[in-house]
Amino acid sequence: MSIAEEAPVTIAGVDVEEQARARRDRIHRIAKWTLPSLVMVLSILAWHLYVTIGEIPHYILPGPVRVAQSLVEDWALLWPAMMITSRLTILALLMAIVGGVVLAVAFTQSKWAEMSFFPYAVILQVTPVIAIAPLLQIYVESAFVAALLCAWIVAFFPILSNTTIGLKSADHNLQDLFTIYGATRWQRLRYLAAPSALPFFLGGLKIAGGLALIGAVVAEFVIGRAGTGLGLASTLLEASYRFNFGRLYAALILISLMGVVIFAIMSLISHLALRSWHESALKREGQ
Amino acid sequence: MPPQDLPLGQRPRLLDVSHVEKTFNGDVVALKDLSLEVNEGDFISLLGPSGCGKSTALRLISGLMHPTSGRINWSGGQGADDLGIVFQEPTLMPWATVAENVWLPFRLRGQSYVSVRDEILEALKLVGLDKFQNAYPRELSGGMKMRVAIARAMVTHPRLILMDEPFAALDEITRFKLNNDLLELKAKIGCTVIFVTHSVFESVFLSDRIIVMAARPGRVIRELHVDAPYPRHEDFRTSAEYAAFTRQASEALHDAMGEAA
Numbered sequence: 001m002s003i004a005e006e007a008p009v010t011i012a013g014v015d016v017e018e019q020a021r022a023r024r025d026r027i028h029r030i031a032k033w034t035l036p037s038l039v040m041v042l043s044i045l046a047w048h049l050y051v052t053i054g055e056i057p058h059y060i061l062p063g064p065v066r067v068a069q070s071l072v073e074d075w076a077l078l079w080p081a082m083m084i085t086s087r088l089t090i091l092a093l094l095m096a097i098v099g100g101v102v103l104a105v106a107f108t109q110s111k112w113a114e115m116s117f118f119p120y121a122v123i124l125q126v127t128p129v130i131a132i133a134p135l136l137q138i139y140v141e142s143a144f145v146a147a148l149l150c151a152w153i154v155a156f157f158p159i160l161s162n163t164t165i166g167l168k169s170a171d172h173n174l175q176d177l178f179t180i181y182g183a184t185r186w187q188r189l190r191y192l193a194a195p196s197a198l199p200f201f202l203g204g205l206k207i208a209g210g211l212a213l214i215g216a217v218v219a220e221f222v223i224g225r226a227g228t229g230l231g232l233a234s235t236l237l238e239a240s241y242r243f244n245f246g247r248l249y250a251a252l253i254l255i256s257l258m259g260v261v262i263f264a265i266m267s268l269i270s271h272l273a274l275r276s277w278h279e280s281a282l283k284r285e286g287q
Numbered sequence: 288m289p290p291q292d293l294p295l296g297q298r299p300r301l302l303d304v305s306h307v308e309k310t311f312n313g314d315v316v317a318l319k320d321l322s323l324e325v326n327e328g329d330f331i332s333l334l335g336p337s338g339c340g341k342s343t344a345l346r347l348i349s350g351l352m353h354p355t356s357g358r359i360n361w362s363g364g365q366g367a368d369d370l371g372i373v374f375q376e377p378t379l380m381p382w383a384t385v386a387e388n389v390w391l392p393f394r395l396r397g398q399s400y401v402s403v404r405d406e407i408l409e410a411l412k413l414v415g416l417d418k419f420q421n422a423y424p425r426e427l428s429g430g431m432k433m434r435v436a437i438a439r440a441m442v443t444h445p446r447l448i449l450m451d452e453p454f455a456a457l458d459e460i461t462r463f464k465l466n467n468d469l470l471e472l473k474a475k476i477g478c479t480v481i482f483v484t485h486s487v488f489e490s491v492f493l494s495d496r497i498i499v500m501a502a503r504p505g506r507v508i509r510e511l512h513v514d515a516p517y518p519r520h521e522d523f524r525t526s527a528e529y530a531a532f533t534r535q536a537s538e539a540l541h542d543a544m545g546e547a548a
Contacts, residue, residue, distance in 0.1 A: 173378040176351050180372055181395040191394070195382040277382045277423050 059243045067253070070246035078235065078247075082254050085216055085231030088144070089258070092151030093212040097205070099152070100159025107160075108167040108193065109185070125157040129215060133222035147223050147230060151215030158207040166200025167193045199278050202270040209262040217255065232258075289477045291328030295495060295512060298326035300362045301446060301479055302348070307357030309343050316504035317343045321357070323498065323507075325447070325479060330470075332490035332497045333483045334536065336544055340505020341483045345449050348481065368392070371440030371448040371478075375455055377432035379424040379439075385411065386420035389439045403442075410442040411435075413472055430461040437469070441476055450482045454489065463524075466492055470519055487540060491532045492524060499536065501543035508543045511535055 014022075044064045050056065051063035058066055071078070103121065107114035133150050140146040170192045178188050220233035236251035274281040290298045302325035309318040318340035325331060333341040346352040348359060349372055361369065371392075379388045386400075386407055393403045400407075411417040414434040424432055433453060440448050454462040466489060473480060484490050490497050497511040513532050515523065523529050 171378060173374045173376055174380065176349075176374075177372065177378060177391075178395065179351060180349055180370055181392050183395045187395055191391075192380075195380065198382070277425060279425075 059245055062246045062249055066246045067249040070244075070250040071253070074247050074250060078232070078250060078254060081230075081232045081235045081251070082258070083231075084144075085213075085220065085233065085255070086258065088147055088151055088216040088219070088231060089212045089262070092148055092155050092215060093209055093262075095148070095152045096155035096159050096208050096212060100156045100204070100208070101163055101201070103160050104163035104167055104197075105189070107164050109189070114164075121157065121160055124153055129154050130218055130222060133219055137223045143223050143230060147216065147219035150219035150223070151212050154215030154218070155208040155212035158211065159201065159204040162200045162204030162207075163197055166197025169200065170196040199274060199280065202266075202273060206263065206266045206270065209266045210259060213255070213259050213262060289328065290326070291474070291477055291517075293328065295326070295329075298328050301325045301327045301329075302362070303358075303360045304344075304348065305358050305360070307344075307347060307354045307359060309340070309347060309352065310355045318347070319504040319506040321347075321507060325481065327446070327479055328477065329496060330473065330480045330482065330494045332494040333481065333500060334485065334487065334490045334497050334540060335500030335505075335508075336485065336502050336540075338502035338505065339500035339543070340502070341500055342451055343505060344500075345451050345481065345483050348447075349449055368396070368443045369446045371443065371445040373433075373436050373440045373448065373450045373453045375452045377424070377429075377436045379432055379435055381424050384421050384423055385416060385427070385435050388424070388435055389442050391439060392443045406442055410438040413441075413475065414438045414468070428461075429457055430465060433457065433465060434468075437472070441472065441478065444476060445478065447479045447481065450480060452483050452485065455485070462489070463521075467521065469493065470517065474518060487533050487536045488524075491529060491536055492519065497536055497539075499539040499543055509539045511539060 048064050051061060056063075062070075103117070107118060129150050132153065133146070136146040136149050137143070140149065167189075174192055175188075178192055183191070216231070217233040220230045221237055223230065232251050232255050236248055236255070239245070239247040239251060271281060302323075304321055304323040304325070307318065307321045308316070310316050321340070321344055323331075323344075333344055335341050343352070347354050349370060350365075380391070383391075389407045389410055390400055390403065393406070394400075408417055408420065411420055414437055416431060416434055416438065419427065419431065424435070427435070436453070440450075454465050457465065469480075470493060480493075482490070482493060491513055495513055495517075497513060498507055499509045499511065500506065501508045511532075515528055515532070
């Protein structure tokens with residue numbers, strides 16, 4: 001009996017181990033979507049059964065049907081609120097990107113600027129935004145602008161700190177190489193520091209996206225209270241005062257949905273920017 | 288006749304290093320009284336144990352560091368594109384393709400890719416990587432990355448190429464291959480090389496002059512001339528001549544270590 005006969009090869013050139021791996025990969029790909037979907041369906045079902053069988057009053061816990069109803073019936077109210085919260089979040093994030101990157105570049109270009117201002121960036125970050133919000137409400141006339149500032153304060157620090165680290169993390173030998181070739185400050189920033197900082201910046205962006213939403217929600221809670229009803233979070237708070245728990249849950253679901261969408265967009269941007277070269281975006285063989 | 292084909296004593300002077308010393312923190316003498324005449328076409332190895340100041344010497348010559356005392360003079364003055372350098376690591380930009388990495392020295396002079404594309408392809412062809420111009424560094428093996436680094440160092444045809452233990456991290460088979468290729472390259476483009484290494488075998492195979500150095504303080508112990516003609520091929524490695532030169536260099540290195548101990 002020859003060795004060739006012993007080896008259990010079924011498809012040309014693909015051994016048993018490879019076949020098993022291909023099968024496992026296929027199952028993983030399907031399970032990645034079906035399992036969480038199944039968990040969601042089962043949870044909603046359990047929620048529904050708990051509410052109907054236990055006869056829980058809707059002002060304690062509304063059932064999924066009631067929440068879905070609120071989503072549809074209150075859509076005219078929820079949709080504009082969501083637009084305001086989205087605008088708040090996106091504007092805050094954009095300002096955080098601009099502010100964070102500009103400050104990070106300033107800090108890495110000038111040691112003096114960093115020494116002078118970095119401690120204050122930290123102070124701004126560690127002071128709870130919920131404690132600053134009432135002050136902003138007093139000094140800033142527009143509720144929207146006050147809320148925007150709140151969300152910006154929360155979102156900008158991770159971008160600043162990550163980008164600063166990234167700009168400083170360029171390979172030392174490459175820096176020497178740039179020195180030998182007589183690179184200008186601008187060339188160094190553009191061709192060396194900026195690409196080195198990109199993965200760090202994108203990491204900061206992912207965090208900042210979530211934080212901008214949190215900042216917007218906190219700001220609406222505090223600032224929207226003064227009767228200047230802002231976005232989804234204000235709607236949620238108001239619904240809780242009125243014991244309209246169906247609407248409260250509907251608003252909550254929309255807020256989480258926004259968070260998920262923001263995270264997905266940031267992940268996509270990061271993937272597209274790094275896929276060709278960065279370690280974090282590489283698929284390794286056999287995994 | 289290109290300077291590298293002239294005998295050692297007749298080549299025009301490129302660089303004079305005279306009585307250069309480097310002291311760190313006021314009391315650590317990294318390099319003591321280094322004098323070195325570098326001639327056009329030379330292949331000089333700085334050979335010695337760790338801490339003998341060979342890398343410091345290279346950094347001083349490259350201008351990345353300035354001597355505490357002594358002078359480094361380029362004959363005819365130093366121009367912006369007189370120098371190429373290869374580090375122990377390939378030191379490529381991971382976000383740029385192979386061709387873009389080789390473009391770097393031109394790019395920093397403000398030259399567009401299109402205007403120097405021929406030079407870039409020529410350099411890549413010389414190191415045997417013209418088919419990989421659009422690959423990213425992560426797709427290449429260690430030896431191939433080092434070839435890209437060499438292509439980048441020589442693409443501007445600098446008068447002097449400095450190499451700081453470029454092959455130390457590679458396996459022996461790859462190292463031998465790159466040694467052979469490096470000599471071939473040097474013969475083709477006719478540059479001058481100063482090569483830092485701690486390998487006796489590598490230094491003998493490559494250089495026509497070996498500067499043996501000792502540590503604490505870093506200083507020159509002896510200069511050896513390897514009077515074997517170029518081109519040197521794989522058969523040089525097994526020749527009696529080669530064995531004799533490696534014995535000389537090993538003994539010199541042994542003395543260097545002995546004095547340090």
